[in-house]
Amino acid sequence: MSCRVGVIGAGTVGGGVIETLLNNAGVVKDKTGVEIALAHVAEVKEALLAPYDLSGITVSNDAMKLIADPQIDVVCELIGGIEPAKKFILAALNAKKSVVTANKMLLAKHAPELTEAAVKNGVELRYEAAVAGTIPIIKAVRESLASNHIQALYGILNGTCNYILTRMTYEGMEFGDVLKQAQALGFAETPPDLDVNGDDTAHKCSILASLCYSTRVPLEKVYIEGITKITRLDVAYAREMGYVIKLLATVRRTSGEIEARVHPTLVPEDHLLASVRREFNGIYVQSDIADCTLYYGRGAGKLPTASAVVSDIVDIARRGDGPVPAPFRYTHEVPVRDIGLLHGRYYLRFTTEDHPGVLGRICTLLGKHGVSIASCHQKEETVENSAHVVIMTHETVESGVMAALCEIDALDVIKEPTHTIRVL
């Protein structure tokens, strides 16, 4: 049994796949008897190919030529972005070739069209590497938990954000300072917006929510809040209360609706997700039959991501000429719940003038909107004549919190917008 692979794009992930296929095809052969051979690479930037010995392998600068190459069985799209990636994937599927991709942005925006093309042509579209890099979360949710109602999924899905928050937590650094260092070390992109604004996590959240509930959760329905407003102080106050701050993708089912949201979240220090540190990813899933499971590993990086891409290729290759297995479906229609309807606990950090009576006014306004206080700490430290009041609420409705904050932040004694972080 053999499988000839074409790779479009030799950037970080594409390069990792090329390297893995060149060096470790023998491992796959040993384990499964299947010969997976890199047969064609398409890349417009010739310099990217310099590190690899591609003798005997067709090299072109035209992806459409690779897709049309009759010797290619499986096409890997690893250029990222929307176009021309989408065009290439559709062309490959229509040429009845299975496609493996790591393109989370494209999947978050166009999965229905791409999936349909795969089903129509009787081939597979696989994307294990698109969410959480090397972690087999797609396989876990679809295959391992196939008989389960997923009750909730909480994912640390962006290594850059987790790296920044970890250093803020354990080294007391400010967001901007860690970001600069992370960029210098190559852990963060320049500009870092896609990561730190939460968009990258939202792409993955949209994909996972769709898988968990056999539906389509469009990207526009995912609530997104990044980590740029998290300060050293919030991190420190959270820790005093026994929490660490993580950027979480939360996918949950609540009374006939789905929650799909990305925002900084206070995670109890003894929760396993709190142990997912630095650039690592971790996903915690709660379901009715398996109960809770957790999956951990590198969410990015050349080889870890390549490992996931190649696992998809191997799954396709092991099938040989056999028919594609029954495809997963996305036919359920489940509404996505508005963030205002969220029930949860909230960390609120008020920056106030250091005057008597301020705390009373805050508490009164929270009470007026039905927000009940679980704990309240007025901090001794005063910065530039400001005092900090940190309040942890009992479980309450988001819209009530927001209405209260709207009034509170308009008070003359409130010196900057209140920091609000949801609690797991």
Add this chain to the structure above:
Amino acid sequence: MSCRVGVIGAGTVGGGVIETLLNNAGVVKDKTGVEIALAHVAEVKEALLAPYDLSGITVSNDAMKLIADPQIDVVCELIGGIEPAKKFILAALNAKKSVVTANKMLLAKHAPELTEAAVKNGVELRYEAAVAGTIPIIKAVRESLASNHIQALYGILNGTCNYILTRMTYEGMEFGDVLKQAQALGFAETPPDLDVNGDDTAHKCSILASLCYSTRVPLEKVYIEGITKITRLDVAYAREMGYVIKLLATVRRTSGEIEARVHPTLVPEDHLLASVRREFNGIYVQSDIADCTLYYGRGAGKLPTASAVVSDIVDIARRGDGPVPAPFRYTHEVPVRDIGLLHGRYYLRFTTEDHPGVLGRICTLLGKHGVSIASCHQKEETVENSAHVVIMTHETVESGVMAALCEIDALDVIKEPTHTIRVL
């Protein structure tokens, strides 16, 4: 597409599978379009079937009748033990029916014969539930890490042992006391030998080692040491040095040989495996392409184990009438390294008479056998005129440690056999 399932055995796991198929077949249908139907249950103890509504389902007390039932596509063997389980599985495979089992003891002892029968008959033998219950570790090692050389795998694979060690660690209890409570709560079997002696973990270690290295690691080659000799004191001394004690299955590749061993192990407190507590299982895998990954969940229990069994059924069912994918191979011949050749660090706890000069004699004998000391603590507490000396060695060879202990334990000032625990 549909798949009719026969379940042999309605004990804990069998009952869980029956319950899952009765209640959650609709979930599988929603997700994959495949109809999985429980069609036949074979159980000799009628009382075990009482909790389930089996109307419309064939019930018999003869597994061979179930296997011969022409309406059955997939046979689940869930009675455990060697015979008649082995006979049933072979009969089903020879009747060209794929088999799903959770029988780790049988697999640890007879996997080659069973696997061969599956391959010969062009059907599948699957056993995700045999190792670490609901955790998809078989799928992860075989499929997700297909292109990886596995460098090492460390598994907490027995919930009973982990429950006992967790309570000893965090509540300062003695082994015997926790065991009694665990038995009362149903977390531990009576007698508990298969769990606490390390045998159950060794079955799983043998299976995982074989998968990791495409070879056969027979059970007899797995070094086994249980947790019965671990005391409250060892747990406390380990914690003082920043470690927790876990029963680990270790599978490693070292210069052309494989290590496959089960024994109590000192795990650094900040290692993710240290966060795997109570009855949960966790497996940490280090490999060349994916780097490190961790998988966590319930290693036992009615429904969590059933979730894994049903995931295997779904994989088979999604294939429909298509051919079996290229089977994983076990054809490598790799010797298993003798435990005496192990390189590592050791925790040694000596119980000595409270005399001057004792420490000197111990250290001299360790030095004579090439065992170098990293840290040494003579404990102030004396119990019944005994003193405790705790030594952490530098990396050294096991045979040297054992030769030194042989001489040390023969000294008249040594009051009981020295406690030795290997370090991760």
